[in-house]
Amino acid sequence: MTSPPPTALHAEPGQAPELLTVPQVMARLQLGRSAVYDLLRAGQLASITLGRARRIPTHALTDFIHTRLEQDAAR
Template sequence: MTPHASAAVQAGPSTAEELLTIPQVMARLQLGRSAVYDLLRTRQLGSITLGRARRIPTRALTNFIRTRLEQEAA
């Protein structure tokens, strides 16, 4: 293994690759469960499904917030 490869393995996933649970997204957005699921259902907030578990990439949450801020500014 090269020095770069071993450092990448030890560093773990970057923030953009982290996956959040529904309760974590609820806490970050200070919204209720049904409001978060409405955002997922309307595809305003991207997610992936792993088996029966729904996960939201931090990048999708960041993009959602950025889009909403831009809409509010317009």
Template sequence: MTSPSLAVLHHAEAAPVLNLLTVPQVMARLQLSRSAVYDLIRTRQLASITLGRARRIPTHALTDFIRTRLEQEAAA
């Protein structure tokens, strides 16, 4: 059995794992309604992707959204 090359191992370690959340998962984390989450997506305050008919929100997009809102609150 041969082991993968060092370049392949390095690439696999360097590639970030992209976790995707469903709308209900985001609803639960933010304690918001379905329509409120879709409003955030529609107004591009919360980034998302569509896979077929399914809407998914990358975890980093949710983190960025929360960080932005915290910064806005602190500046006000």
């Protein structure tokens, strides 16, 4: 079984953004489950809820990373 090809962080116009699961975000940020949920609770990382499932749009993850980079650069 092969893994799917990497996708763009922002969806093309007319396409819905890719939604990531919490474990996928954990892997991309190399953080634990509690740390990711802390970011979600604090509003630092945007997400949507579909039923009981939490999903993070790729653009929200990208925005979070850019914001943190800018904050660190300002120090």
